[in-house]
Ligand SMILES: Nc1ncnc2c1ncn2[C@@H]1O[C@H](COP(=O)(O)OP(=O)(O)O)[C@@H](O)[C@H]1O
């Protein structure tokens with residue numbers, strides 16, 4: 001089982017868009033895939049049109065890790081399950097206190113899914129918190145979308161400092177460019193500089209309206225625009241990520 005966390009200190013950078021698409025592509029490859037929506041905003045849950053389970057089907061309060069297994073729901077797609085945001089929020093409320101005492105709390109919880117899944121994707125909330133620390137400890141790979149702008153580049157440096165300060169493994173940090181507009185000189189310049197940094201994948205996601213349409217179709221790009229350039233970009237990047245982990 002490989003655990004991949006879509007993470008950035010910054011919000012609105014395309015974590016959810018990427019998480020939704022990569023998890024779908026992983027399942028399409030035939031890998032047993034679990035998507036865990038850790039962001040209380042619940043955007044991933046929205047994109048997958050997850051409906052609440054029947055009354056009594058799920059515990060109202062998750063008090064321990066093993067209860068989380070009951071929060072796993074099917075999606076409309078083969079090989080792809082999801083822990084929706086409302087269930088995660090309950091479990092995180094319980095776990096966050098314990099996270100303050102153990103950086104491995106989340107890692108231990110995820111371990112319960114080891115026998116059932118090939119890939120676990122975590123869509124993470126922004127921030128540098130005890131949760132972020134737990135996420136880095138739990139994940140095999142931290143996938144960080146970076147918009148090639150001055151502020152995003154600065155955030156990237158802050159995340160690297162966070163890794164150093166908390167003595168987290170810097171080899172886990174992998175990045176890619178997103179919302180790229182190559183007509184902008186600044187985007188080109190920042191990409192050229194940061195590509196020298198070994199943390200970045202070569203493939204990137206441009207700024208494309210088909211990505212925004214995910215909100216209208218409530219589905220991954222591959223489902224409603226399979227032959228689009230956006231779908232091709234996600235496939236290329238997913239192929240590069242897989243090459244790195246398998
Ligand atoms: N490559 C892209 N091209 C155009 N719009 C994008 C792209 N990636 C994300 N978006 C849009 O930007 C907004 C923020 O993306 P989202 O994935 O929710 O970010 P995050 O999860 O980091 O907060 C959403 O409205 C989304 O549709």
Ligand SMILES: [Mg+2]
Pocket residue numbers: 015016017039043123124
């Ligand atoms: Mg998000």
